[in-house]
Amino acid sequence: MDTLINMLVAISGLCWSAVYVDSIRTGFRQRTCCMPLFALGLNIAWEGIYAYTDLFIRHAYGVQAMANTVWFLLDIFILVTWFRYGREEMKGQAGKQWFVPWSCLVLAACFVLQILFLVEFGDVEGEKYSAFLQNIAMSVAYLYMLQRRGSSKGQTMCIGVCKCVGTLTPTIYGALEGNTFILVTGVICFVFDLIYIFALYSVKKAEAAKKTAAAAV
Numbered sequence: 267m268d269t270l271i272n273m274l275v276a277i278s279g280l281c282w283s284a285v286y287v288d289s290i291r292t293g294f295r296q297r298t299c300c301m302p303l304f305a306l307g308l309n310i311a312w313e314g315i316y317a318y319t320d321l322f323i324r325h326a327y328g329v330q331a332m333a334n335t336v337w338f339l340l341d342i343f344i345l346v347t348w349f350r351y352g353r354e355e356m357k358g359q360a361g362k363q364w365f366v367p368w369s370c371l372v373l374a375a376c377f378v379l380q381i382l383f384l385v386e387f388g389d390v391e392g393e394k395y396s397a398f399l400q401n402i403a404m405s406v407a408y409l410y411m412l413q414r415r416g417s418s419k420g421q422t423m424c425i426g427v428c429k430c431v432g433t434l435t436p437t438i439y440g441a442l443e444g445n446t447f448i449l450v451t452g453v454i455c456f457v458f459d460l461i462y463i464f465a466l467y468s469v470k471k472a473e474a475a476k477k478t479a480a481a482a483v
Contacts, residue, residue, distance in 0.1 A: 271442070272329075274435040279333045281432030286340035288424045293347035298420040301344050302407035303352070303369060307376030308400040310345060312393075313338040315380050319389045355415075394440075398451040401433050405458035409465065418470045426466050430459035 289300035301309070313334045320331035353365045361368075383396035408429070412421060437452025 271439055274439045275329060278432050278435040279329065281428040281435070282333075282337060283340070284428040285425050285432060286337060286344065288422055288428070290340065290343045290347070292420060292422055292425075293344065293351070296420055298351050298355070299344065299348040300420040300422075300425060301348075302404070302411045303348060303372050304376070305400075305404040305407045306341065306344055306348060307373045308380070308403060310338065310341040310373070311377040311380040312396060312400060313341060315377075315384060316389070316393050319384070319393075324389065394445075395447060397436075398433075398440075398448055398455070401455045402451060402458070404429075405433075405455050405462065409458065409462050412462065412465055412469065418466060418473060421466055423463070423466065423470070426459070426463045430456065430463060433459065 292298075293300045299306070317331065317334035317338050320326045320328075320334060349366070349369065352369070353362055356362045356365050380396055383392040386392065387395060408421075408426075412418075415421075433452060433455045437448060437456065440448025440452060
């Protein structure tokens with residue numbers, strides 16, 4: 267059982283690392299942010315808080331603590347792409363004018379929400395339950411981003427598939443532990459992630475067909 271759990275944790279860590287690395291690479295290349303703001307805010311807050319908790323409060327230096335730290339550092343680069351390119355996606359003069367205050371408000375709210383989970387449920391339970399709830403919010407946010415942009419800009423199949431697998435593996439881990447909350451929320455994430463992957467594939471296929479048709483003219 268321990269071997270299986272370690273394998274699931276390793277797969278999840280590698281997949282989420284791939285999501286962040288590809289988001290950074292694609293973001294700077296396409297001059298956009300590859301992660302929705304609320305998803306980015308919840309992510310950087312969760313990883314920052316629990317990396318600090320693991321390293322400086324619990325003094326736990328295991329795989330998860332190291333992964334949280336690395337993810338937090340990678341999230342900083344994604345945050346840079348948001349503040350560098352995100353303003354262009356804001357609609358209207360007011361949206362562009364209030365881009366920075368609005369972004370800071372969202373980030374602050376995300377940190378407050380994550381701290382509330384930590385205070386109310388403790389560092390162990392708060393870490394698990396907030397992670398799966400925020401993953402549902404992230405899955406929906408990615409679908410909304412795809413619909414709002416109306417294109418595959420800033421979105422890759424690598425991000426979509428790795429995000430899906432990265433959440434599915436700890437869901438299996440939670441199911442093996444008999445945790446109904448993790449099982450149910452993980453399945454919800456999986457369903458939304460599959461919808462996103464299919465939708466993104468359809469958009470990319472339509473874009474490729476349009477490009478081919480234009481080249482043939």
